[in-house]
Amino acid sequence: MVSISVAATQASKPLTPELMLTLARPSTASLSPNGRLAVFSASRYYVDTNKSIRNLHLVNLADNNSLSDLTPQNPDTAHDNAFWLDDDHVAFLSKGQIHVKTVGSESEPYALTEFPVEIGNVKFNKAANLVAFTAAVYADGTLEGAKKKDEYTKATKKDTALAFDTLMVRHWDEFIQEKKNNIFVVKIKHDGDKFAVDGEATNLLLNTGLESPIIPFGDQGDYDISPDGQEIVFISKINTRDNAWQTTCHVYTVPTAGGVAPKVINPESVGAASHPVYSATGKSIAYLQMLKPQYEADRNRIVVYSNGKSRFVAENWDRSPSNVLFDSKDENIYVTAEDQGRVKIFQINLQTESIEAIVSKHSQSGLSLIDDNTLLYSTASLSTPNDIFTVDIKTKEIQRRTQIHAESLEDVYRADAEDVWFKGDHGKDIHGFLLKPIGFDSSKKYPLAFIVHGGPQSAFNDNWSTRWNPNVFASTGFVVVFLNPTGSTGYGQELTDAINNNWGGSPYIDLMKGLDHVLENHAYIDQNNIAALGASYGGYMMNWINGHTDRFNCLVNHDGIFDTKNGYYATEELYFPEHEYGGVPWDPKAKENYERWNPASFVENWKTPTLVIHSDKDYRLPVTEGLSTFTVLQRKGIPSRFVYFPDENHWVLKAANSLRWHAEVIAWIQKWTAKTNTEEEKLVLGTEQIRFH
Numbered sequence: 043m044v045s046i047s048v049a050a051t052q053a054s055k056p057l058t059p060e061l062m063l064t065l066a067r068p069s070t071a072s073l074s075p076n077g078r079l080a081v082f083s084a085s086r087y088y089v090d091t092n093k094s095i096r097n098l099h100l101v102n103l104a105d106n107n108s109l110s111d112l113t114p115q116n117p118d119t120a121h122d123n124a125f126w127l128d129d130d131h132v133a134f135l136s137k138g139q140i141h142v143k144t145v146g147s148e149s150e151p152y153a154l155t156e157f158p159v160e161i162g163n164v165k166f167n168k169a170a171n172l173v174a175f176t177a178a179v180y181a182d183g184t185l186e187g188a189k190k191k192d193e194y195t196k197a198t199k200k201d202t203a204l205a206f207d208t209l210m211v212r213h214w215d216e217f218i219q220e221k222k223n224n225i226f227v228v229k230i231k232h233d234g235d236k237f238a239v240d241g242e243a244t245n246l247l248l249n250t251g252l253e254s255p256i257i258p259f260g261d262q263g264d265y266d267i268s269p270d271g272q273e274i275v276f277i278s279k280i281n282t283r284d285n286a287w288q289t290t291c292h293v294y295t296v297p298t299a300g301g302v303a304p305k306v307i308n309p310e311s312v313g314a315a316s317h318p319v320y321s322a323t324g325k326s327i328a329y330l331q332m333l334k335p336q337y338e339a340d341r342n343r344i345v346v347y348s349n350g351k352s353r354f355v356a357e358n359w360d361r362s363p364s365n366v367l368f369d370s371k372d373e374n375i376y377v378t379a380e381d382q383g384r385v386k387i388f389q390i391n392l393q394t395e396s397i398e399a400i401v402s403k404h405s406q407s408g409l410s411l412i413d414d415n416t417l418l419y420s421t422a423s424l425s426t427p428n429d430i431f432t433v434d435i436k437t438k439e440i441q442r443r444t445q446i447h448a449e450s451l452e453d454v455y456r457a458d459a460e461d462v463w464f465k466g467d468h469g470k471d472i473h474g475f476l477l478k479p480i481g482f483d484s485s486k487k488y489p490l491a492f493i494v495h496g497g498p499q500s501a502f503n504d505n506w507s508t509r510w511n512p513n514v515f516a517s518t519g520f521v522v523v524f525l526n527p528t529g530s531t532g533y534g535q536e537l538t539d540a541i542n543n544n545w546g547g548s549p550y551i552d553l554m555k556g557l558d559h560v561l562e563n564h565a566y567i568d569q570n571n572i573a574a575l576g577a578s579y580g581g582y583m584m585n586w587i588n589g590h591t592d593r594f595n596c597l598v599n600h601d602g603i604f605d606t607k608n609g610y611y612a613t614e615e616l617y618f619p620e621h622e623y624g625g626v627p628w629d630p631k632a633k634e635n636y637e638r639w640n641p642a643s644f645v646e647n648w649k650t651p652t653l654v655i656h657s658d659k660d661y662r663l664p665v666t667e668g669l670s671t672f673t674v675l676q677r678k679g680i681p682s683r684f685v686y687f688p689d690e691n692h693w694v695l696k697a698a699n700s701l702r703w704h705a706e707v708i709a710w711i712q713k714w715t716a717k718t719n720t721e722e723e724k725l726v727l728g729t730e731q732i733r734f735h
Contacts, residue, residue, distance in 0.1 A: 055454045056480055056517035059704035062508060063087050063697050066446050068428050070408030070420060071101065074126050075168065077412040078104040079145070080430065081112060081124045081132050084446070087697040094697065095119045098134060100145065101430060103412070107443045112143060113151065123262070125166050127230075127237060133166065140164060140173070142237055154230065154237055158189035161226075163255060163262035170271025171230050171240070172298060176255055176262075178221040183248040188221060209286035213614050214258035215659040215691030222253040225265055225276060227298045244300040252278040252304065256291070263317055269324040273297055276304075277315050277329070287616035289314040289338055293329050293347075307347050313340055321368040328355075328366045328375060336617040339499030341535045344377070346392065356395045360534045363388070367409045376417060378406050380532030383461070383473055384504050387419065389435065401433050401440065405505035418443075422506040424475070424513060425456035455480040457516045459504055464559035466527060466552035473533065474525030474556060475502060476564070477516040489571035489715035491520040492557060492594070496578030498529040498549065499538050508700070509693055510577065518708050520715075521567050523560050527552030529579075543624055545579075545606075545639040546586045553583070554591070570595075571715035575707065577601055578663065578692065582641060585671060588652065589644025596714035597652040598707055601663050601692055604670040605642040607633075612664045645674045651681035653710040655703065657690035683710065 064087050071080040080103055085096035098112040098121050112132060113121050123135040132143050136151070138160025143151040155161070161175040179188040210218055224247040229240040247254065254276045255264035265276035273295055280290045291314045294304035308315060313332035320327055326348040332340035342362040344355040355375070363377035375390050385405035389398045404423040412418050415435050420428040430443040457477040466472035479488050493510060495502050502512075502524045512522040526533065528548035529541030541549055561569050574594045576584050581602015588597060603609050607627050610619045623639070625632030637643060652675055656668025668684065675682035685706050687699055694703045 057454050057456055057511070057513045058517065059514055059701055059708075060089055061450070061454065062511055062514055063700055064089060065427055065450055067508075068099075068420070068430075068444075068446055069122065069124075071410070071418060071430050072125050072132075073410045073412065073418055074129050076129050078102070078129070080418065080443075081126070082430070083122045083124055083134070086115070089697075089701075091117075092698050093117070097121050098124050098132065098143070100132075101443055103418075103432070103443060109444055109446070112145070123162070123164050125164065127166060128168070131237065133164070133237075135162065135164060138162070140175075152236060155228075155239055157243065158185045159192075163264075165262055165265075165267055167267040167269075167271035169269060170298070172227055172267065172271045173230055174225060174227045174265070174267055174274060174298075175243075176223050176225055176265075178219070179224050179245070180221055183224060183245045185226070185243060208283045209616070210614050212661045214661060216258070216661075223255050223257065223260065224248070225254055225274060227274070227300070244298075246274060246296045246298065246300055247278075247304070248300075250304060251281050252294070253281065254278045266319045267298070268320045269322060271298060275307075275318040275320065275327050275329075277318055279314075286614065287336065287620055288312075289332070289336055289617050291315045293318050293327075295327070308345070308352065314338060316342070317364060317366055319366050319368070321372045322370045323372050325349075326368070326372055328368065330363065330366065334621075336621040338615075338618065338621075339497070339531065339538055341538075344375070344390070355392060356390050356397055359390075359397055360536075361388075362531060362535070365407065365409050367411065369411065369414050371414070376400070376409055376411075378409065380501055380503060382532060383475065383501065383526065384532075387417065387433070400435060400438060401431075403504070405503050423504050424459045424477070424506065426451060427506040455517050456513045457482075457522075459512075462523070462525065462556070462560060464556055466555050467548040470528070470537065470552075472525065472527055472552050472556060474523065475504070475512070476560060477512050477522040479519050479521055480517050481519075482566075484566050486566060487568040487717075488519065488521045488566055489573065489711075489717075490560075490567050491515045491522045491711060492553075492572055492574045493522065493524040494553065494574065494576035494580035494583045495524065495526070495530070496576070496580045497531075498541050498545070498579035498582075499531055501526045501530040501532045503532070514704065515708075518712065520573075520711070521564070523556070525553060525556045527556070542622055543635050543639075545582065545622065546590075546641075547639075550583065550586060550590065557593075568715075568717065571717060573598065573711035573715050575600075575711070579603075581663075584652065585641035586639075586644075588648045588650050589641055590647065592649055594650055596711060597650050598655070598710060599652055599668070599671060600655045601657060601660050602667065602671065603641065603663055604667045604674075606636045606640045608642075608670075609663065609667060610636070612666065614661050642670070645678075648674060648678060648680060651714055653683050653685065653706065655685045655687075655694075655706070657687040657692070657694065659689065659691040662692050 066084040068084040069082050071082040080101045085094045087094045097115050097119050100110050100112040102108045121134050140154040141151040142154050161177045163176040165174045226243045228243040231240040256279050275295050292306045293308045293315050296304040312335040316330045318329040328346050330342040331345045334340040361379040363379040365378045367376045387401040387406050408420045410418045417433050421431050422428045433440045459475040462474045515522045573596050575598040577600035581599040584597040584599035623635040627636045654668050654672045656665045672684040
């Protein structure tokens with residue numbers, strides 16, 4: 043089996059935030075019809091210009107996996123959503139329109155579409171020469187109407203007010219708009235030596251009130267085209283007044299000819315549905331279904347729908363899959379699923395429902411079939427970003443197809459992850475990872491960066507990240523420990539569910555037991571110099587820790603919850619707190635849960651120096667949560683610092699902002715864990731301003 047780990051002892055250069063952010067960020071690869079070529083887009087950030095370039099790359103799978111630029115890396119290039127029209131022509135999105143590039147030709151790409159508004163999430167069906175795409179439109183459902191109304195509003199509207207009669211008012215990082223995402227289809231044809239649009243685009247969701255893809259994160263995975271091109275399957279969330287406190291999502295089918303109302307195929311659903319796909323024969327549809335209402339972290343069940351009937355597949359499998367893919371004969375499906383800190387590829391036989399792991403190391407994504415014996419996919423790990431691989435399904439032999447990052451990461455320190463297992467609350471087996479620092483010497487003592495993940499129903503996996511990359515912290519001289527306590531995913535639904543009404547209970551106990559475990563078993567960790575860091579639920583845990591222990595030298599709280607009760611009234615997805623705490627905060631029983639797990643109730647115990655980071659466009663946990671945290675720290679005279687990003691959401695995504703984020707965080711934890719600092723000196727450090735140029 044191919045491993046993408048690196049020999050850390052042979053590397054001398056640190057993985058700096060600048061280097062991490064300038065590494066290529068490749069997309070999922072799109073396979074040519076004959077399976078010989080694959081195309082993907084990759085963005086690269088340039089620090090000197092503070093700009094990113096995204097262009098297309100071609101991998102010749104049949105000829106020594108040679109890698110070349112399909113489109114040039116020019117300034118302001120933004121090519122994405124690549125797909126094949128045939129074996130010689132790649133279509134892609136640029137500036138909201140479809141363009142076509144001839145493979146092996148020096149000719150420039152040409153525009154296939156010139157729609158009145160920008161489009162996205164494009165898919166193509168060769169059998170019907172059908173292009174499907176999505177666009178945001180008004181109630182009239184037309185692309186022309188969207189452009190005209192946008193222009194009219196811009197020219198005539200003097201005020202900036204938005205008015206609402208129902209929730210949601212805003213979602214994630216934007217206010218809800220009048221325009222809604224709809225799915226369109228249009229035919230294409232050959233026009234001489236080029237492709238051209240053949241007729242007008244048809245809105246398949248016209249006058250339905252349905253929206254797809256689902257905001258804020260919906261994409262082309264929210265719908266699929268049948269193999270014959272005659273039908274589309276898609277998901278849409280309920281549009282009734284309770285949409286802010288329910289997760290209900292339905293799966294629909296609709297003919298591509300248009301003029302027919304979509305048909306729901308899971309009308310009984312009260313939970314979220316996702317990832318609808320047709321089988322290769324077109325006889326079946328598979329999708330993922332959660333059963334519990336209001337619960338976004340329920341286990342995904344695999345549903346196969348055929349001949350008007352639905353059945354669960356591998357119903358008792360205690361993992362939550364994604365990325366469903368059929369083989370050519372409808373005999374097997376392939377899924378990815380988290381499993382004990384990895385994201386593995388599994389094969390599930392549709393008749394016997396047997397489950398077999400095909401790829402088990404690191405984290406996999408973006409599956410496609412070259413043939414019934416070969417899967418194409420991407421793999422990332424804690425030591426490297428995505429590269430493209432194939433696996434022989436029968437022998438499980440893995441072949442690396444790209445080395446996208448090899449030159450950039452040559453001689454760069456990236457520690458291999460060490461698994462950590464220990465007994466948590468109630469004797470449960472809890473898992474996590476440990477990374478050794480750059481220049482590691484077992485005879486020396488190193489400070490510890492103890493990172494808590496968000497979610498809370500998520501997990502740290504053996505995967506790459508540009509937001510909380512453990513190897514960046516290891517390259518600054520820290521031992522890094524990151525655990526998956528109660529509430530984490532990939533270890534069975536029971537552990538995931540056990541955080542409900544238990545936010546500061548079992549997870550906190552797990553974290554403290556895990557910290558005890560690594561300190562007892564790793565003598566090179568300096569027990570007197572420990573920093574704890576976390577975002578979202580991890581930020582909540584920083585506030586909870588501050589009220590319940592003083593064992594940490596400092597804390598870093600990114601977009602964390604300060605007050606569970608007030609947070610309910612300000613957040614957008616009401617179903618989340620209502621599920622986690624058992625109802626609305628004015629219900630007497632649920633009110634006890636909100637109060638029991640409220641960090642604000644324990645501020646009298648706070649004493650640990652804390653860096654607070656929050657962003658203005660975080661509508662999941664509004665900026666007042668961070669300001670409230672900072673207010674308490676300052677009023678109590680606790681060394682603290684508040685870093686505010688006016689243009690970021692729950693995540694810090696802009697590269698320059700990310701560089702500042704890393705500078706602030708690293709400077710904070712380094713100062714408070716410096717061995718030379720006496721307690722008096724640390725207090726002085728906390729009152730100094732950190733200056734950046």
